[in-house]
Amino acid sequence: MKKTSVALGAALLALSAQSAFAQSSVTLYGLVDTSVRYLTNANAKNDSQVSMGEGVETPSRFGLKGSEDLGGGxxxxxxxxxxxxxxxxxxDNSNNTLFQRNAYVGLSNNQYGTLTFGRQQTPFFDVMGNTYDPMTVGxxxxxxxxxxxxxPFLFTNNSAKYTGQFGGLHVEGMYGFGGVAGSTGENSMYGVTVQYALGNLLxxxxxxxxDVSGKKFNIVNVSAAYALTPELKLLAGWLHSQDNTGLADLDMQQSGAPTLARVSPNRIDDSFYVGSTWxxxxxxxxxxxxxxxxxxNSANADGTLGVGVNYSATILAEYSLSKRTEVYGTVDFTRGTGTFLADYPGRNNQTGVAVGIRNIF
Structure with a gap:
């Protein structure tokens, strides 16, 4: 009888383990993408440049993602x-971070949404990269x-993030813990996006x-996407940012741009975009x-503050060789005036032409 009980227990344990494995999944995924690009006015001498680098839209990445069914949805x-x-x-970072893009764990419920913890994409990056920006934040x-x-704020460490879908309403909210003793707000972050689908309109x-050491960076986005047909979408939006950290002036600069004598304590940007995918x-x-x-109120190279305007236009063509592999070509032009002159390494305009290949696995 004892041997029979042990055998029965072992069989039940094996069946239980098989059931657990059957309800769990781990996926290895990623994409590899690179391009060869010709760019005019690439340095202070206004020389042209041909180089190999990142893809036009998608940096190369790989990852592991998984889920385990806990029951009850x-x-x-x-x-x-x-x-x-x-x-x-x-x-692709300066501090050798292994999981630069995402490193999180959490719980997901079919009815109530998903709550995750770790290093994560912000709600702003989710909506702009996945839906509204024509170049997916290129x-x-x-x-x-x-x-x-x-x-610098598209990903947040030490964060809790909620995502929920309620009919046509999609809500995301995130809070990043600053971790500074005696100051819960210092180096913290919070963000929220609310999206609504009504017919062909999003x-x-x-x-x-x-917060960066007590100084604030704020950004507001208002975005829309309309599907004229299943094949043709129109996209438009407005971004309004206010930066008290001084980082915006530095982050706007290209490699080789002139060194700024000082940065603005209160830079304000209003950006508009339009586009289509066909x-x-x-x-x-x-x-x-x-x-x-x-x-x-943005910085000139000489340390004064002023006004600047920058604009650009891009055409991207993508051709699928299979479900996983595509080749692409892109042409773009950009030009800046005023304080944006401090962001170019040479003349205040550039034309770029690139071809690339992407494989998704």
């Missing part, structure tokens, strides 16, 4: 995601300069505030994007 979830330079094989300076002030409004035929997609930024 609730699952435990996690994600670990790294970003790297395909052309050099190095980490990688080339000429395509993404309006996002440069918020660039609209979103959001706010994010970051699936012309099954393998061919076209993206058109235009950006305009008006900066006030």
């Amino acid at each position: 609730t699952s435990a979830v996690f994600k670990l995601e790294n970003q790297f330079q395909l052309w050099s094989g190095k980490f 990688d080339f300076w000429q395509d993404s300069y309006v996002f440069n002030p918020v660039g 609209a979103d409004v959001g706010f994010q505030q970051n 699936q012309v035929i099954s393998p061919l997609a076209l993206t058109f994007a235009g950006y305009y930024d008006h900066a006030r």
Whole structure:
């Protein structure tokens, strides 16, 4: 009888383990992307440059994500995601962070939403990168300069994040713990986005505030996307940022731009964008994007403060060779005046032409 009980217990344990494994999943995923790019006025001598670098829209990455069914519509979830330079094989950050893009764990419920903890993308980055920005917060300076002030704050360490879907309403909220003894607000972050779907129209409004040693960076976004047809979408939006940290002036600069004598204690940017994505035929997609930024109280190279205007236009063509592999080409032009002259390494305009290849796994 004792042997029978032991055998029965072992069988039940094995069946239980098989059931648990059947309800759990771990996925290895990623993409590899690189481009060869020609750029005019790439240095102070206004020389042109040909170089290999990041893709126009998607930096190379790999990650692990998983879920375990806990029953009752609730699952435990996690994600670990790294970003790297395909052309050099190095980490794509200056401090050798292994999981630069995401490192979180949490709980997800079919009815009540998802709550996660760790290093995570902000709600602002989620909506702009996934839905509203025509270039998905692109990688080339000429395509993404309006996002440069918020660039250091697209990911947040030590954060709690909630995501919920309630019919046509999509809500995301995040709080980043500053971790400073005696000051709960210092180096903290909070952000929220609210998106609503009504027929073919998607609209979103959001706010994010970051504290840097007691000084604030704020950004507001108002965005819309409208599907004229399943193949053709129109996109537009407004970004308003106010920076008291001084980082926006520095982050707007390209490599090789003149050193700033000082930065602004209160820079304000109003940026507008329009664009469209068009699936012309099954393998061919076209993206058109235009950006305009008006900066006030921003830094000139000589240390004075003033007004600047920068604008750019981009055309991107993507051709799918398979479900996982595509080639692409892009042409862009950008020009700046006023305080934006401090952001260019040479003349105040640049033209870029690039071709690249992307594989998703």
